[in-house]
Amino acid sequence: xxxxxxxxxxxxxxxxxxxxxxxxxxxxxxxxxxxxxxxxxxxxxxxxxxxxxxxxxxxxxxxxxxxxxxxxxxxxxxxxxxxxxxxxxxxxxxxxxxxxxxxxxxxxxxxxxxxxxxxxxxxxxxxxxxxxxxxxxxxxxxxxxxxxxxxxxxxxxxxxxxxxxxxxxxxxxxxxxxxxxxxxxxxxxxxxxxxxxxxxxxxxxxxxxxxxxxxxxxxxxxxxxxxxxxxxxxxxxxxxxxxxxxxxxxxxxxxxxxxxxxxxxxxxxxxxxxxxxxxxxxxxxxxxxxxxxxxxxxxxxxxxxxxxxxxxxxxxxxxxxxxxxxxxxxxxxxxxxxxxxxxxxxxxxxxxxxxxxxxxxxxxxxxxxxxxxxxxxxxxxxxxxxxxxxxxxxxxxxxxxxxxxxxxxxxxxxxxxxxxxxxxxxxxxxxxxxxxxxxxxxxxxxxxxxxxxxxxxxxxxxxxxxxxxxxxxxxxxxxxxxxxxxxxxxxxxxxxxxxxxxxxxxxxxxxxxxxxxxxxxxxxxxxxxxxxxxxxxxxxxxxxxxxxxxxxxxxxxxxxxxxxxxxxxxxxxxxxxxxxxxxxxxxxxxxxxxxxxxxxxxxxxxxxxxxxxxxxxxxxxxxxxxxxxxxxxxxxxxxxxxxxxxxxxxxxxxxxxxxxxxxxxxxxxxxx
Numbered sequence: 001x002x003x004x005x006x007x008x009x010x011x012x013x014x015x016x017x018x019x020x021x022x023x024x025x026x027x028x029x030x031x032x033x034x035x036x037x038x039x040x041x042x043x044x045x046x047x048x049x050x051x052x053x054x055x056x057x058x059x060x061x062x063x064x065x066x067x068x069x070x071x072x073x074x075x076x077x078x079x080x081x082x083x084x085x086x087x088x089x090x091x092x093x094x095x096x097x098x099x100x101x102x103x104x105x106x107x108x109x110x111x112x113x114x115x116x117x118x119x120x121x122x123x124x125x126x127x128x129x130x131x132x133x134x135x136x137x138x139x140x141x142x143x144x145x146x147x148x149x150x151x152x153x154x155x156x157x158x159x160x161x162x163x164x165x166x167x168x169x170x171x172x173x174x175x176x177x178x179x180x181x182x183x184x185x186x187x188x189x190x191x192x193x194x195x196x197x198x199x200x201x202x203x204x205x206x207x208x209x210x211x212x213x214x215x216x217x218x219x220x221x222x223x224x225x226x227x228x229x230x231x232x233x234x235x236x237x238x239x240x241x242x243x244x245x246x247x248x249x250x251x252x253x254x255x256x257x258x259x260x261x262x263x264x265x266x267x268x269x270x271x272x273x274x275x276x277x278x279x280x281x282x283x284x285x286x287x288x289x290x291x292x293x294x295x296x297x298x299x300x301x302x303x304x305x306x307x308x309x310x311x312x313x314x315x316x317x318x319x320x321x322x323x324x325x326x327x328x329x330x331x332x333x334x335x336x337x338x339x340x341x342x343x344x345x346x347x348x349x350x351x352x353x354x355x356x357x358x359x360x361x362x363x364x365x366x367x368x369x370x371x372x373x374x375x376x377x378x379x380x381x382x383x384x385x386x387x388x389x390x391x392x393x394x395x396x397x398x399x400x401x402x403x404x405x406x407x408x409x410x411x412x413x414x415x416x417x418x419x420x421x422x423x424x425x426x427x428x429x430x431x432x433x434x435x436x437x438x439x440x441x442x443x444x445x446x447x448x449x450x451x452x453x454x455x456x457x458x459x460x461x462x463x464x465x466x467x468x469x470x471x472x473x474x475x476x477x478x479x480x481x482x483x484x485x486x487x488x489x490x491x492x493x494x495x496x497x498x499x500x501x502x503x504x505x506x507x508x509x510x511x512x513x514x515x516x517x518x519x520x521x522x523x524x525x526x527x528x529x530x531x532x533x534x535x536x537x538x539x540x541x542x543x544x545x546x547x548x549x550x551x552x553x554x555x556x557x558x559x560x561x562x563x564x565x566x567x568x569x570x571x572x573x574x575x576x577x578x579x580x581x582x583x584x585x586x587x588x589x590x591x592x593x594x595x596x597x598x599x600x601x602x603x604x605x606x607x608x609x610x611x612x613x614x615x616x617x618x619x620x621x622x623x624x625x626x627x628x629x630x631x632x633x634x635x636x637x638x639x640x641x642x643x644x645x646x647x648x649x650x651x652x653x654x655x656x657x658x659x660x661x662x663x664x665x666x667x668x669x670x671x672x
Contacts, residue, residue, distance in 0.1 A: 058149065068132045135183075135257075154173075170248075179259050191252065191282065193246075196277055199278050200273065225244060226247050228243070229243040256280075325444045328443060329495060381407065392561055392572060395563075401588070401636065401637060423528065426540050436484070488547075489547070497515070515556065589637065
């Protein structure tokens with residue numbers, strides 16, 4: 001098992017002259033045990049737990065035979081499907097029979113660790129896998145002293161200094177067992193710390209308390225001692241004990257196996273009848289020391305735990321959230337963008353004349369007149385999106401003036417990577433959790449654990465009442481919104497750089513320089529209902545303004561604000577104080593455009609009924625009163641659309657102002 005033991009001299013018949021003093025050179029009357037001759041006893045540990053020694057027999061403990069890292073095999077003893085002792089016995093028996101790897105046989109290891117010119121016979125090998133060594137029972141000449149054998153072995157090992165392959169920094173060592181070792185198979189693993197208890201040799205006898213000087217002289221032979229700690233004087237525990245700390249775990253193993261059960265005589269300070277030394281390993285760390293330390297230092301552990309959880313959440317969930325935001329912007333998983341759905345919808349529209357589709361066609365026909373009138377505004381927006389300018393585009397107008405349709409249906413028609421954020425559901429949400437959820441839904445930010453904000457706040461409140469400080473688990477609304485907008489910025493930048501290739505003519509440019517040179521590649525962010533109910537709270541709008549300013553200044557995306565509030569510049573100037581906004585103000589349609597809107601809407605309905613059916617301007621006389629109705633009603637698109645639908649359903653030819661809807665604005669309307 002140990003490749004380094006090959007360097008030791010081979011074990012041969014003890015007929016050579018002895019070179020060590022005190023050991024006579026003679027021929028033993030029994031044959032020497034050899035590998036495979038069947039004269040050595042089994043390596044199985046005796047069930048009694050002790051090794052019985054006969055006449056002319058001595059016991060040695062050879063250390064550094066097995067690696068201590070194999071201790072994990074013994075941990076399988078608690079499982080019903082694993083028996084480490086049987087596995088070990090089977091393995092050692094197989095190694096003993098296989099002559100191709102004699103270095104792995106424990107019997108061969110023990111023989112090679114002994115010099116060839118000592119008159120001894122190895123009768124039994126008891127490996128101690130848990131302690132990385134093995135017991136060797138030796139049969140020697142009656143005239144040979146065991147202490148002389150030990151001195152000869154130590155002299156030999158000191159000169160040869162064999163080192164195993166698994167522990168090249170420590171050589172094999174061997175000592176004579178002076179006590180009565182206990183070969184237990186409990187789950188007690190070696191440590192540098194030994195607990196030495198002082199027991200009486202008989203029930204009626206009394207044990208002596210061994211002083212530190214005596215313990216040092218007894219155990220220093222097996223290795224360097226770090227400290228000897230006697231039992232505290234105030235302690236009433238029996239039996240009395242002392243604690244020995246060795247420098248290395250191998251030294252502690254050797255001392256425990258050689259001195260356990262040793263009877264200290266009276267001459268050496270063991271009392272009138274002697275004192276038995278009972279030795280056991282003692283773990284330096286307690287079983288629950290880490291758990292106790294964690295619960296006793298919450299001010300240190302809780303912030304560290306919060307930082308670890310935050311780091312894990314960022315590493316795991318941020319890439320997932322960025323992916324979902326990109327999918328939301330590109331509408332990769334939207335049903336309306338599916339080719340099969342588009343085909344099915346077109347076939348359904350052709351086969352069925354659905355009323356909603358007729359109305360939609362009429363609305364589109366009416367809007368064409370409005371878009372013809374606002375053609376300059378549409379072209380201006382498209383031109384701004386092709387230029388490099390780190391400022392906002394603001395479309396301001398009253399409700400119903402067609403801001404959203406102008407931007408989304410006309411100016412951005414056919415443009416990819418458009419993100420629309422409606423501030424209305426975000427501002428109207430009640431509570432931080434619902435606000436976070438509404439903001440995340442607008443940009444496709446998922447998964448979002450909005451309920452965790454409430455739970456974290458409760459944990460912070462409880463921690464502040466117990467330990468006096470906040471844990472840091474909870475996050476404010478500002479922090480949560482900043483995370484959502486930051487992930488959205490990352491997703492938009494990745495979308496802007498998706499079409500970039502390595503073989504482009506400007507491939508040497510950095511990402512920022514590339515986006516600055518190609519404004520047409522940037523996504524467009526449309527922020528609708530900006531400053532809706534801003535008098536209630538401005539936190540959401542402040543965060544959106546700051547995020548929009550970061551997008552434009554970093555050339556990540558174009559930002560278009562749609563607002564009804566005429567004081568929008570006050571809010572946006574906080575985010576971009578040194579910029580002049582590009583602004584388009586929309587108002588009501590002129591009377592001519594409004595009339596054309598209504599007539600085109602009615603004409604589209606007439607075309608749906610058949611080619612021969614006359615248009616409303618030819619068949620209806622009530623259109624003469626349309627100018628007066630428009631003067632009363634105004635040029636708001638929503639009111640004009642209502643008027644168009646009302647005319648479709650009215651059966652009589654007279655339209656009285658009393659039947660008209662109440663205008664959604666004052667008489668003094670802005671004309672465009």
